[in-house]
Amino acid sequence: MQKASPPPLLPLLRSRLQAEVLTLVLLNPQLEWSLTELASRTGASILSVQRGITRAEQTGAVSSRRLGNLRLVNAADSPLTTSLTEFLLRSFGPSQMLAEELVPVTLSAQRAPDELSAGNGAFPTRRGFFQRVSGAGRGCGS
Numbered sequence: 001m002q003k004a005s006p007p008p009l010l011p012l013l014r015s016r017l018q019a020e021v022l023t024l025v026l027l028n029p030q031l032e033w034s035l036t037e038l039a040s041r042t043g044a045s046i047l048s049v050q051r052g053i054t055r056a057e058q059t060g061a062v063s064s065r066r067l068g069n070l071r072l073v074n075a076a077d078s079p080l081t082t083s084l085t086e087f088l089l090r091s092f093g094p095s096q097m098l099a100e101e102l103v104p105v106t107l108s109a110q111r112a113p114d115e116l117s118a119g120n121g122a123f124p125t126r127r128g129f130f131q132r133v134s135g136a137g138r139g140c141g142s
Helices: 016-026 035-042 046-059 079-091 093-117
Strands: 062-067 070-075 122-124 130-132
Touching: 016 035, 016 046, 016 062, 016 070, 016 079, 035 046, 035 070, 046 062, 046 070
Parallel strands: none
Antiparallel strands: 062 070, 122 130
């Protein structure tokens, strides 16, 4: 008796990393992601991301192309991606979307000490860009 091969979608979400990578790719269908970007965003090794993307590509959820040494990945145009994207949005989307919105705030906060210590009077505003404060000794209310 021959062992039956697993269904083609079985390896799709076999780990949290796989779900996180697919969430990034499928919830941002207009973007192409390099394996390095995906690894950096998920905190995983490039090899782990590469294996996950290969599995996802075999199921038809994502597609990839080569650009020099880069392997660029994006959401595939298939019937599977609509349902899978909705599932990932409900399961992992809120934290992903919140993280995307907080990136400019985090970058602003990271730059603020450098900008202020440079003595140029720049400070981050709530919108994430910098304004110049003119005059010495002015208070916050002026």
